[in-house]
Amino acid sequence: MFQRLFEKGRLPKVPVFTMVTNGTLLSDLLLDTIKKYNIQLTISEDGPQQIHDQLRIDRAGQGTYHTVMKNIEKLKKNGVRPKLVEATYTKLHEQ
Numbered sequence: 779m780f781q782r783l784f785e786k787g788r789l790p791k792v793p794v795f796t797m798v799t800n801g802t803l804l805s806d807l808l809l810d811t812i813k814k815y816n817i818q819l820t821i822s823e824d825g826p827q828q829i830h831d832q833l834r835i836d837r838a839g840q841g842t843y844h845t846v847m848k849n850i851e852k853l854k855k856n857g858v859r860p861k862l863v864e865a866t867y868t869k870l871h872e873q
Contacts, residue, residue, distance in 0.1 A: 794818060798864070800834060801846035804853070812858055820862040821850065829870055 783789040801821040824830040831841020
């Protein structure tokens with residue numbers, strides 16, 4: 779839609795889309811959408827596994843480190859490189 783508006787002169791440029799995610803969910807539909815619209819990704823990853831898994835858990839109470847790493851690899855295999863990786867620095871990091 780934005781590409782068509784740009785081509786018709788109704789937009790000065792095609793917008794750049796960004797998304798911040800914890801990286802735990804990556805369906806094929808989401809991957810296709812990220813690729814189609816060249817969405818720039820920022821993924822939250824809070825350091826080494828032992829810290830990340832204490833800070834970021836799933837509904838079952840399990841750490842998400844391996845899920846996030848698997849999804850980053852899936853993105854890269856499909857030609858998508860996250861633009862940024864963010865971490866929340868906490869007292870746990872200081873310990």
